[in-house]
Amino acid sequence: MANTAQTPTPRGPSATTVLVVEDEPAIAQAIVHRLSAEGWRVQAAHDGPTGVALASRLQPDVVVLDVMLPGIDGLEVCRRIQAERPVPVLMLTARDDETDMLIGLGVGADDYMTKPFSMRELVARTKALLRRTERATRAAEIAAAEQPVPPIELGDVVIDRAQRRVTRAGNEVHLTPTEFDLLVELASSPKTVLTREKLLAEVWDWVDASGTRTVDSHIKALRRKLGPDLIRTVHGVGYAFEPAGGGDTADAAGGGPAGA
Template sequence: MSVTSTASSSEAVVLVVEDEPAIATAIAQRLASEGWTVEIAADGHAGIAAAHRLRPDLVVLDLMLPGIDGLEVCRLIQAERAVPVLMLTARDDETDVLVGLGVGADDYMTKPFSMRELVARSKALLRRTERALRAAEASAANQPGEPPIAIGDVLIDRAQRRVSRAGAQVHLTPTEFDLLVTLASSPRTVLTRERLLAEVWDWVDASGTRTVDSHIKALRRKLGADLIRTVHGVGYAFEPPAGTED
């Protein structure tokens, strides 16, 4: 099933993988009203096949699916081609969220959610993808890009969007990469959750502070718990590795 809007806007292709027909249709119609082409897949196997065929710009993926769950669908989709994934979950379970982020999801929302927020997060994911593509194109054309950030044994190549620690490559999702760059660009400076939401997610309100917390936990799991300091009630700060000179 596909829904296409004739509204003039960015021509994004969105795949919605959701087994509840009423929810899937409501999401598809709302996203189509933004001018995007939207296709629905009702189970995990259909979602994988649709992602292979459509090469979507964004996947909205339910965690609980019949047959093959959303985590495995996300892993298989990302193994074939990197694409931003917004995961939907009926359970506000931190373990599910962290596993989802670990297999390649960029963001998550807990049901029930507002369609306005779904659209806002989808737009933010698409904008970040567009920025990454422009940076990659500039790098391929040998145009000067943003210089890498090197702090201790952490190297962040902003032009190629690659991260390594102690020489070992670390795979980050696009959201995790942007969050790390924002923090590392101002080492030891405490950035509030609201500022991170504005700079990384392009959100204008503070409704997604738990999303920030979940992504921070994913970064710590991948890069080490010593790099990001929590300032309770305020936000987070990037701490240069031990032994790094100022």
């Protein structure tokens, strides 16, 4: 029998569907209960293979995914889910390890939270992911109905917003949806320093400064894919896109959140 739990379908045929993949029953039950209180249809799986199967069957609007799972771990679950169909993923990790976070972002996660966490914050971040998805869908519909959005061309970087593709020096760079949105936000105001809080609000639709480490980790992921010279760190403030390079490469390779 599949190791799953579910809540009754809430009112309305178009209710938001959330998949929770968490192997600790008490935590899974608490998350399901809290998210169901938002009027969402929530189902849970307690191991990796079941999570992948449920994601394929349910086509959820968002996935809350633990990293440590029996069967296959959360990173592989995320990779398989994203390979079949892009979907916002909020990863849960018991370790505050930036390497794990970067790996999670690299396989397609949009955000992460470290245990223990508050249910209030979990709900807020889940809502933010859903709002971002709705905003991207509306933008795509508008773009299809109107004149094509011109690409952003800065130095050897070309950002095709219509097709959501990025190239550098003619070579395509594969970015996750969140990485792409973050790059567009920075590149839309080249050489302008954008605070972590502004980036968090504009890209993640999340206004609580407790999430600024998420910004730092995504900046690190962008640098690994695009090179360390395009995004400059302004310590204690935020980041700026530098189309001609000139960023502080020592900062770009730095380790802590302040010098991400």
